[in-house]
Amino acid sequence: MKFPLLKSLAVGAVALFAAGSVSAETLRVGMECTYAPFNYRTADGELAGYDVDVAKGVAEIIGADLEFVCQQWDGMIPALLANKFDLIVASMSITDTRKEKIDFSGPYRDSVGRLIGKADADWKLFDDNGAPIAENFNGLRVGLERASTYENWFNAKLPGAEIVLYDGSEPLYLDLQNGRVDMIMTNPMKAQLRFLSKEAGNKFGFVSPAISEVEFFGIGVGIGLRQGQDELRERLSAAIRELINNGSLKEYALKIFPFQIHNDEWGKG
Amino acid sequence: MTNPTSDALIQMINVDKFFGEFQALTNINLEVKRGEKIVICGPSGSGKSTLIRCINRLEEHSAGRIIIDGKELTDQVKDIDAVRREVGMVFQSFNLFPHMTIVKNLMLAQQLVRKIPKAEAHKTAMHFLERVKIPEQANKYPVQLSGGQQQRVAIARALCMKPEIILFDEPTSALDPEMINEVLEVMTDLAKEGMTMICVTHEMGFARSVADRVIFMDAGEIVEEAEPEIFFNSPKSARTKAFLSQILTH
Amino acid sequence: MSFDLSLITESIPKMLAGIGITFQLMFLSAVLGLILAVILLLMRISGKWYLSWPAQVHIYIFRGTPILVQIFIIYYGLPQFEFIRDSVFWPILREPFGCAVLALTLNTGAYVSEILRGGVLGVDRGVLEAGSALGLSARQKFIYLTTPIATRLALPAYSNDFISLMKATSLASTITLLDMTGIARTIVAQTFAPYEVFISLAIIYMILTWIIQKSFGRIEKYLSRYVNP
Numbered sequence: 001m002k003f004p005l006l007k008s009l010a011v012g013a014v015a016l017f018a019a020g021s022v023s024a025e026t027l028r029v030g031m032e033c034t035y036a037p038f039n040y041r042t043a044d045g046e047l048a049g050y051d052v053d054v055a056k057g058v059a060e061i062i063g064a065d066l067e068f069v070c071q072q073w074d075g076m077i078p079a080l081l082a083n084k085f086d087l088i089v090a091s092m093s094i095t096d097t098r099k100e101k102i103d104f105s106g107p108y109r110d111s112v113g114r115l116i117g118k119a120d121a122d123w124k125l126f127d128d129n130g131a132p133i134a135e136n137f138n139g140l141r142v143g144l145e146r147a148s149t150y151e152n153w154f155n156a157k158l159p160g161a162e163i164v165l166y167d168g169s170e171p172l173y174l175d176l177q178n179g180r181v182d183m184i185m186t187n188p189m190k191a192q193l194r195f196l197s198k199e200a201g202n203k204f205g206f207v208s209p210a211i212s213e214v215e216f217f218g219i220g221v222g223i224g225l226r227q228g229q230d231e232l233r234e235r236l237s238a239a240i241r242e243l244i245n246n247g248s249l250k251e252y253a254l255k256i257f258p259f260q261i262h263n264d265e266w267g268k269g
Numbered sequence: 270m271t272n273p274t275s276d277a278l279i280q281m282i283n284v285d286k287f288f289g290e291f292q293a294l295t296n297i298n299l300e301v302k303r304g305e306k307i308v309i310c311g312p313s314g315s316g317k318s319t320l321i322r323c324i325n326r327l328e329e330h331s332a333g334r335i336i337i338d339g340k341e342l343t344d345q346v347k348d349i350d351a352v353r354r355e356v357g358m359v360f361q362s363f364n365l366f367p368h369m370t371i372v373k374n375l376m377l378a379q380q381l382v383r384k385i386p387k388a389e390a391h392k393t394a395m396h397f398l399e400r401v402k403i404p405e406q407a408n409k410y411p412v413q414l415s416g417g418q419q420q421r422v423a424i425a426r427a428l429c430m431k432p433e434i435i436l437f438d439e440p441t442s443a444l445d446p447e448m449i450n451e452v453l454e455v456m457t458d459l460a461k462e463g464m465t466m467i468c469v470t471h472e473m474g475f476a477r478s479v480a481d482r483v484i485f486m487d488a489g490e491i492v493e494e495a496e497p498e499i500f501f502n503s504p505k506s507a508r509t510k511a512f513l514s515q516i517l518t519h
Numbered sequence: 520m521s522f523d524l525s526l527i528t529e530s531i532p533k534m535l536a537g538i539g540i541t542f543q544l545m546f547l548s549a550v551l552g553l554i555l556a557v558i559l560l561l562m563r564i565s566g567k568w569y570l571s572w573p574a575q576v577h578i579y580i581f582r583g584t585p586i587l588v589q590i591f592i593i594y595y596g597l598p599q600f601e602f603i604r605d606s607v608f609w610p611i612l613r614e615p616f617g618c619a620v621l622a623l624t625l626n627t628g629a630y631v632s633e634i635l636r637g638g639v640l641g642v643d644r645g646v647l648e649a650g651s652a653l654g655l656s657a658r659q660k661f662i663y664l665t666t667p668i669a670t671r672l673a674l675p676a677y678s679n680d681f682i683s684l685m686k687a688t689s690l691a692s693t694i695t696l697l698d699m700t701g702i703a704r705t706i707v708a709q710t711f712a713p714y715e716v717f718i719s720l721a722i723i724y725m726i727l728t729w730i731i732q733k734s735f736g737r738i739e740k741y742l743s744r745y746v747n748p
């Protein structure tokens with residue numbers, strides 16, 4: 001060989017490459033980074049929140065390195081499919097329509113929705129059994145996030161309501177305050193923390209029970225991944241079960257809420 | 270303020286004109302009687318255009334007085350409008366309204382300024398187009414006409430306003446040589462009919478045959494003023510002589 | 520990456536349901552923007568500082584900031600003030616449509632007034648002097664000489680701005696309006712198929728651009744009949 005230096009460099013590179021692949025796989029995780037308290041940036045720019053904790057907990061168990069990618073909600077699944085990242089850990093509910101495009105791990109969080117409106121109004125929207133009274137929704141303007149599971153529920157159950165679609169949840173709160181919508185449907189945990197408990201939200205409150213119809217809202221929130229990776233999916237699901245069983249998941253929730261936000265049954269697998 | 274002692278149609282008394290610091294006209298005194306034809310010549314930049322543009326207030330004089338048919342040019346908009354109705358102007362570059370047909374060019378000011386009904390304005394327009402010998406071009410646009418034709422239209426447009434005076438600012442300078450005569454012919458006809466005219470031109474043949482007086486300007490001043498015979502045959506000023514020798518040898 | 524052609528044929532009719540909103544935004548803003556542009560232009564060329572100055576400030580602000588930011592300020596920012604929510608304008612500002620039209624109008628008005636000013640400055644001085652010499656008043660010269668000539672001169676630039684305006688209507692989808700883009704984004708959110716849907720959307724906009732270009736081409740040809748008869 002005429003170029004011994006080159007040769008030794010090449011050998012070194014191969015060795016490095018091999019070592020790298022053994023030490024850890026790197027998983028890129030997509031999330032909004034603006035969806036507090038589940039995934040958001042703290043004042044010092046660090047990513048934090050329940051989803052972030054879950055992602056880190058799972059990564060530790062399966063021995064992977066993480067790389068976070070921030071992505072707007074309505075492009076989340078397309079970005080996963082376009083290989084911009086490998087996992088969605090972004091409070092995404094497991095639904096049948098989504099399952100046509102991507103796979104999900106087992107659930108790690110409840111998926112419920114609640115309506116928020118003026119606290120002092122007498123809405124009469126639900127009967128004593130907690131079922132919506134469709135005609136009382138006629139003509140009501142309801143703000144939702146585009147591509148949320150709530151939209152399907154409204155279209156199926158309450159077609160008389162006028163749906164207004166937003167990109168992100170902050171605009172929802174703003175337009176509720178501004179009176180552009182009569183009510184919004186959103187994640188109650190997040191809304192409590194970000195809006196209702198603040199001064200801006202003090203005239204507003206929940207005007208519905210927690211709604212969690214599996215048909216529309218899915219069985220819960222899971223980790224999304226591209227289809228055809230059954231082995232990876234199984235490892236993720238097992239890791240989540242471990243987090244449930246060893247109490248970590250409860251710990252993550254108690255950092256934010258006074259209650260856990262998952263179902264212990266899910267740990268049985 | 271009028272000057273009842275003079276029967277002049279145009280009076281310029283001690284007129285100065287400044288563009289900022291630059292003095293374009295210096296102490297101009299000029300009287301033009303009704304029916305008189307004046308030719309103004311002089312080197313480029315001598316102030317010829319500025320002088321005649323002061324007469325219809327396209328330029329505002331800086332000092333002195335200008336009185337047109339008894340009306341003094343002041344800041345009064347009414348007086349300026351009244352003067353402009355009496356004074357027609359023909360420009361070197363024709364300045365027809367490019368977006369209007371020939372006949373509309375002739376009708377616009379009649380209708381807007383003189384408040385003449387459309388039909389009558391049209392009749393007048395056609396009458397003057399016949400006088401400048403291009404009635405067949407009435408419905409064309411200016412770009413479709415030759416330079417000589419356009420300048421004749423411009424003269425007809427001025428005539429439609431029935432002015433007392435017409436100012437010409439080098440009306441043939443922008444024309445190809447073969448078109449100069451058709452315009453000069455129209456101007457000569459006008460002169461014969463007794464129109465009061467001030468022409469800035471270097472067409473010395475026209476000056477000889479038509480002008481009552483020829484004025485030579487240089488550096489913003491009237492240097493010499495005489496009947497054409499005297500002006501061309503025995504000019505007094507050296508500057509006039511130098512200018513004429515240049516022009517005539519061309 | 521699979522490319523689903525049937526999705527294109529399915530989504531185009533759905534998006535076309537939003538073309539009405541797109542057209543309403545476009546024409547309303549174009550007409551109101553043109554009126555605003557003429558007012559701004561007259562203010563600018565009035566020669567009075569207390570008129571020309573505010574016009575210049577308006578033009579500077581609306582040309583100097585992104586239209587998306589303007590839309591957000593009008594839609595989310597203005598209602599933060601109690602007096603605006605109590606004002607007679609609230610019924611308009613409450614609606615995303617009103618906010619979008621307002622933002623597009625203010626924006627296009629600023630651009631178009633500059634385009635018109637270019638046209639006005641392009642009118643041959645000699646033509647206006649001829650008007651003065653014939654005794655036309657400043658007003659008459661503006662109406663009968665400056666306006667028609669400047670219109671022709673400004674038209675090519677104006678048609679470009681009109682196309683920009685048409686495309687800018689898509690930003691209304693960010694404030695909940697279901698124009699063509701709003702519908703497209705919703706379809707993408709449901710089908711997770713951005714390529715098929717957005718390419719279909721792009722094709723629709725391209726066709727609209729083509730129609731607008733052709734229409735302005737005709738108007739231009741008509742207005743230029745005296746230049747190339």
Ligand SMILES: Nc1ncnc2c1ncn2[C@@H]1O[C@H](COP(=O)(O)OP(=O)(O)O)[C@@H](O)[C@H]1O
Nearest residue numbers: 288291293311312313314315316317318319320
């Ligand atoms: N609007 C103007 N501003 C400044 N200077 C001018 C203006 N118009 C003419 N001048 C100057 O006044 C002088 C006389 O110009 P002008 O009357 O056009 O001359 P002429 O018609 O004899 O060629 C020239 O030096 C010219 O540069």
Ligand SMILES: [Mg+2]
Nearest residue numbers: 317318319439
């Ligand atoms: Mg000149």
